[in-house]
Amino acid sequence: MAGERRTTALPGGIDRLYRAGLRTAGVIVLAIMATVGLFLLDRGFSALAVAKWRFLSTQNWQPDSHNFGIAAVLPGTLLIAGVAIVVAVPLAIGMALFISEYLTGWWQRTLTSAVDLMAAVPSVVFGLWGFHFLQGDIGITDLSAWLARYLGWIPLFAVTGADPDDPLASRTVYTSSTFIAGIVVGLMVMPIICAVMREAFSQAPAGEREGAYALGATRWGMIGAVVLPFGRGGMIGGTMLGLGRAMGETIAVYMIVAAVYRFQPHILQNGANSVSAMIALQYGSASQFGLSALMAAGLVLFLLTLVVNFAASAVIARSRSGQMSEG
Amino acid sequence: MTTLSRTRRNTNAAQDSERAAVWGGLLGAVALTALLFTQVVPYIGIMAYVVVGYLVFLCLYALLISMDNDRQAVKDRVIATLIALVALLALLVLTVIVIYVFIRGLQALSHLNFFTDDLSLAGSLDPLTVGGIIHAVIGTLEQISIALVITIPLGIATSVFLSETRGVFTRFVRTIVEAMTALPSIVAGLFIYAVVILALGFSKSGLAAGLALSVMMLPIIVRAADVVIRLVPGNLREAGLALGAGQWRTMWHVVLPTARSGLTTAVILGTARGVGETSPVLLTAGYTAAINADPTSGPQVSLPLATFTLMQSPQPDMVARGFGAALVLMFVVLTLFLVARVLGGRPAGVLSARQQRRRALASIADLRRFQDREDS
Structure with missing residues (x-):
């Protein structure tokens, strides 16, 4: 067959249309995302311009009398997320190690699926379980009372207005607390953390595992020498990913806590709040300015989860690049 | 010896x-x-x-x-x-x-009317034999459909854009999408509430809820689909180009079919997240106890929102209905998840038994065609 053979793609025709289409999709998504971000910034700053630095130091939420700030709800968010991480991380490490190192075959696949499925259980289900089962049926408040009795000398675990030594005292002071909300949120983020950790553990190189065994290590010796060091990035990254999710969680916290607008430093005691729960509580009755104030709070929360998420993906990405072993 | x-x-x-x-x-x-x-x-x-x-x-x-x-x-x-x-x-x-x-x-589920009635006739003291959650099921279906109509084409086109083009703009879009996965869902709801309902003056409706879900689901689907498309082996793409197909034909006939099961999984897992999400819907959908099949006007409730609202009631029967709605919701999520598992259990390019049989038949047909041509 005669004729010139072309060596470059023809500049035109359907491919040009295709590239234009792709670019348009990218631009649309970018426009949507940028609109959300810029709108939040714009409206948030109109509230921040009124409140100035008092926004970070005021423990109150009355935007219409210009007396509002996140000094109560932001530490509240961090406390709930902190309890959640303390609950979730040990469980996630144990689960991830058990799946990747102690199980094989059918059991490994099944438990992996089960954990992934748990990550998809809606938060409203966790919320109603926490409220009715954890706080109602089995009485997690007994555990709260026990902690308050023996650890009450630590300010974090102190409880005011109740005598922890009296076993017959009413437990209502221990309900709807940071502690209970934190446990529920922790169980909610545990599967997400576990999935990242399991992935990192299973990528530990087989050569080095065999090397450890060949040198006479027990299974735990091998895990300590090979799997955990290789999975460290995944462990840190997964934890931070879970932290980001825990800080943004709304509905489960809303359903459990008794909202307060003063900072409650006693995690076992009734009364707590978080930025997202406050938005869900306040948006309906908010004026135009009140909505801007809520957006400012939402913006601060978003910036916080943004930093945590980017740090997490940076740590995870770096641990992946380090998976290649020598030899 | x-x-x-x-x-x-x-x-x-x-x-x-x-x-x-x-x-x-x-x-x-x-x-x-x-x-x-x-x-x-x-x-x-x-x-x-x-x-x-x-x-x-x-x-x-x-x-x-x-x-x-x-x-x-x-x-x-x-x-x-x-x-x-x-x-x-x-x-x-x-x-x-x-x-x-x-x-x-x-x-609640043991009464059949739970699946066929709405709650408009159920007073707060009525027993479980009256009323159901069909209105919430309809709402969930419509809202997630609206969200999917927006997010599937846009999300997959964007993920193709991210994986097929290089440059400053692509990197910028990828960074922004990654940043948006950190957006708390309540803030997505707050955005739609402020823009669509307060600024543009629409009423709380299923459409607004669908838009809020879209804002929340879009970055999730884009990122998941991007990962899947990047897993398609480069030599398949090169083979397509080497056979003279253009970029569009290579994408449509080689890359997307190869990544099909993974893309389906990405969409279904995004759907599972969206179906169960309460907070964006709470701010945008409004609450009603009656069937509202029109997503463009009037409040329309969804399953997670119905669960959430019914749980606030002091009446034990309402709480029981809330648990029933939660169970239906969990069943929906479980089904979506299992479908995703069945479809996405294989890595890119690996075929199921039926797909392999179909390919083999097509190959035999080709062979016959070639032989016929040689014979004639």
Whole structure:
């Protein structure tokens, strides 16, 4: 067959249309995302311009009398997320190690699926379980009372207005607390953390595992020498990913806590709040300015989860690049 | 020549003596703890019994193992039981959540009218034989459909854009999309509430809820689909281009079919997240107890929102309906998840048995066609 053979793609025709289409999709998504971000910034700053630095130091939420700030709800968010991480991380490490190192075959696949499925259980289900089962049926408040009795000398675990030594005292002071909300949120983020950790553990190189065994290590010796060091990035990254999710969680916290607008430093005691729960509580009755104030709070929360998420993906990405072993 | 002993050495980690040690430790722990709590200290509670029993088991087990193993082996076995315990505990808690909602929800689900009626006629004191949640099921279906109509084409086109083009703009879009996955869902709802409902003056509706879900789901789907498309082997793409196909044809006939199962999984998992999400819907959909099949006007409730609202009621029957709605919601999520597992269980380019048969038939047909042409 005669004729010139072309060596470059023809500049035109359907491919040009295709590239234009792709670019348009990218631009649309970018426009949507940028609109959300810029709108939040714009409206948030109109509230921040009124409140100035008092926004970070005021423990109150009355935007219409210009007396509002996140000094109560932001530490509240961090406390709930902190309890959640303390609950979730040990469980996630144990689960991830058990799946990747102690199980094989059918059991490994099944438990992996089960954990992934748990990550998809809606938060409203966790919320109603926490409220009715954890706080109602089995009485997690007994555990709260026990902690308050023996650890009450630590300010974090102190409880005011109740005598922890009296076993017959009413437990209502221990309900709807940071502690209970934190446990529920922790169980909610545990599967997400576990999935990242399991992935990192299973990528530990087989050569080095065999090397450890060949040198006479027990299974735990091998895990300590090979799997955990290789999975460290995944462990840190997964934890931070879970932290980001825990800080943004709304509905489960809303359903459990008794909202307060003063900072409650006693995690076992009734009364707590978080930025997202406050938005869900306040948006309906908010004026135009009140909505801007809520957006400012939402913006601060978003910036916080943004930093945590980017740090997490940076740590995870770096641990992946380090998976290649020598030899 | 003497015959060597040829019995195979048992390499199985769990040997008979170790199994005996586990059972011995367990029996001893149960007995000792029972003795402790009946004879020495008063019974405190089941939790204390379990915790003390476990500690006793650890001590006994370590003692039994140390009778014919060294210190390293003892450490290994004790830590193995610890890890197994933590994993079982986590699994137990998650199972309890599912079973608890199942048991509480069954009460409402056992009445057939729960699936066929709405709540408009059910007063707060009416028994479970009146009213149902069909309005919430309709709302969920419509809202997630609106969200999917927006996010599937846009999300997949964007993920193709991210994986097929290079440059400053692509990197910028990828960074922004990654940043947006951190957006708390309540803030997505707040954005739609402020823009669509307050600024543009639309009423709270299913459409607004669908838009809020779209804002939330779009970055999730783009990122998941981007990962899947990047897993398509480069040599397939190069083969397409080498055969003279343009970029568009390579994408449409090679890359997308290869990544199909993974893309489906990405969309379904995004859907599962969106279906269960309450907070964006709470701000944008409004609440109604009646069927509203028109998403463009009037409040329209969805399953998670119905669950959430019914749980706030002080009436036990309303709470039971809430549990019923939660159970239906969990069933929907579970089904979506299982479908995703069945479709996405294979890596890119690996075919199911039926797909392989179809390819083989097509190949035979091609062969016949070529032979016919040669014959003529």
